[in-house]
Amino acid sequence: MKIIAIANQKGGVGKTTTAINLSTCLAVAGARVLLLDLDPQGNASSGLGHRAAEGQSLYSVLTGDDPLEGKIQTTRFENLSIIPAQMELAGCEVELVRSANHLVRLREVLEPLKRERRFDYLLIDCPPSLGILMTSALAAADGLLIPMQCEYFGLEGLARIVDIHDQIATSGINPSVTLEGILMTMYDGRTSHCRAVVEEVRRAFADLVYPINIPRSIAVAESQSFEKALLEYDPHGKASQAYKQIAEIFLSRQDPT
Amino acid sequence: MKIIAIANQKGGVGKTTTAINLSTCLAVAGARVLLLDLDPQGNASSGLGHRAAEGQSLYSVLTGDDPLEGKIQTTRFENLSIIPAQMELAGCEVELVRSANHLVRLREVLEPLKRERRFDYLLIDCPPSLGILMTSALAAADGLLIPMQCEYFGLEGLARIVDIHDQIATSGINPSVTLEGILMTMYDGRTSHCRAVVEEVRRAFADLVYPINIPRSIAVAESQSFEKALLEYDPHGKASQAYKQIAEIFLSRQDPT
Numbered sequence A, B: 001m002k003i004i005a006i007a008n009q010k011g012g013v014g015k016t017t018t019a020i021n022l023s024t025c026l027a028v029a030g031a032r033v034l035l036l037d038l039d040p041q042g043n044a045s046s047g048l049g050h051r052a053a054e055g056q057s058l059y060s061v062l063t064g065d066d067p068l069e070g071k072i073q074t075t076r077f078e079n080l081s082i083i084p085a086q087m088e089l090a091g092c093e094v095e096l097v098r099s100a101n102h103l104v105r106l107r108e109v110l111e112p113l114k115r116e117r118r119f120d121y122l123l124i125d126c127p128p129s130l131g132i133l134m135t136s137a138l139a140a141a142d143g144l145l146i147p148m149q150c151e152y153f154g155l156e157g158l159a160r161i162v163d164i165h166d167q168i169a170t171s172g173i174n175p176s177v178t179l180e181g182i183l184m185t186m187y188d189g190r191t192s193h194c195r196a197v198v199e200e201v202r203r204a205f206a207d208l209v210y211p212i213n214i215p216r217s218i219a220v221a222e223s224q225s226f227e228k229a230l231l232e233y234d235p236h237g238k239a240s241q242a243y244k245q246i247a248e249i250f251l252s253r254q255d256p257t
């Protein structure tokens, strides 16, 4: 089971949109996927129609000894399960800090799933912060997928998360976490600013950047208001098709082992 | 001196863009403004050309006993000063938690400025998280200004921050903090989803919602890439004009005392 953290401490760059749509596209393509919502705001959960009540998130597993199994919910997609988020998760930022092994607690908790081989991919939707939740996701992940907006502050955010990834890898916390890829989101080809930012990222990161940009499309926010994935709400739309292609490229880049 | 926290735990909704452009518009209108960048990512600082080195943020004042005075920098705007942010601020999330009065430390630190009457407004740019920095800003503020995007996840975020404001007020942490207003950002009138979200917010919050929406405009990200405020970069553009009007309405809503 490969663990992918979808992370970027910059806000509103499409982490959740990518988590929802990559997980559903992969599931429909036949991969067995578990989506872990690690953002106390629970956008990925509500965007898929799995808004959680207290007690349903990973909180009591991370800070107590509740079993992981009780938090995994099936979804209307045959190959997709979800562990939803709830406000209680915010408590981890304070409580986990106090325990000795706080950065690797999530990794420990997910270990049994790796052995079970029940899922092919575990995608983690991270909150826009540099706190314990996001760092734990990086400490547990095999790969880091970075969505980013094609805008100036996006470049600053990218430099920051790549730097954080380096630190996690070189500090020994998680030596094997790779950069899975960089995904340009909310792309609007008509603006030269947007094109210039994409060119700069491609120049600096070459093949790490997905060759398909996710176009800006109102269908994205609309689909979320109906708690649907793009492939349900607007299957032939440009954003839906782009995520489908991203899922195909993602699968083609995986180790066949 | 009135302290305004510009906050919304949802990411990428225009907090920093509002901090930069409201502060500069108010300064040019004659108000004496201090902009406090409380986001370790420092977008407001770099967006105005005041990228900070280690030691220049509020960090050592909040966690140690460095004097506040040494962190206030003048800017090219006569009436605008800034306390920039730097990555070191992220340390507050861990270190402040450990001290007894952690939620009111920021308020204590800002107290002398209130007495000095050196500034008319202190605007605080908050990070997109529910951590210590954002909560401290709410505990120190006289008013809370909430920028939000006209999208579904934006509605969820609004409900959340309004709820947090209630808790801060009713818990006694800061009984007098008011809701200064709600500002709709990145408005695109051509999409019915956007219009529907704005209508819903206006229906629920009436006059608390600014009557002017900030329109989506590529000039915003462009201005930030040149480290300029909109009123310098694109003074006659629609986003610049909208922020100018917001500043006028903001001033007209202040107590004449």
Ligand SMILES: Nc1ncnc2c1ncn2[C@@H]1O[C@H](COP(=O)(O)OP(=O)(O)OP(=O)(O)O)[C@@H](O)[C@H]1O
Binding pocket: A010, A011, A012, A013, A014, A015, A016, A017, A018, A039, A043, A126, A127, A128, A185, A186, A187, A214, A215, A216, A217, A218, A220, A221, A222, A224, A239, B009, B010, B011, B012, B128, B149, B151, B152, B153, B154
């Ligand atoms: N391709 C797109 N076209 C148009 N809107 C989009 C697109 N991708 C995302 N959005 C919208 O932009 C907003 C931010 O996206 P999203 O919530 O996925 O970002 P995020 O990085 O998860 O945010 P946060 O940092 O708050 O977790 C949402 O309202 C979403 O609907």
Ligand SMILES: Nc1ncnc2c1ncn2[C@@H]1O[C@H](COP(=O)(O)OP(=O)(O)OP(=O)(O)O)[C@@H](O)[C@H]1O
Binding pocket: A009, A010, A011, A012, A128, A149, A151, A152, A153, A154, B010, B011, B012, B013, B014, B015, B016, B017, B018, B039, B043, B126, B127, B128, B185, B186, B187, B214, B215, B216, B217, B218, B220, B221, B222, B224, B239
């Ligand atoms: N009116 C607008 N039109 C077009 N782009 C905008 C507008 N307002 C903000 N943006 C862009 O959207 C992105 C997010 O805005 P901004 O950084 O101000 O949000 P934020 O709430 O401060 O984000 P964070 O949660 O990461 O602190 C930036 O790249 C900014 O340039």
Ligand SMILES: [Mg+2]
Binding pocket: A015, A016, A017, A039, A043, A044, A126, A127
């Ligand atoms: Mg999100």
Ligand SMILES: [Mg+2]
Binding pocket: B015, B016, B017, B039, B043, B044, B126, B127
């Ligand atoms: Mg910001």
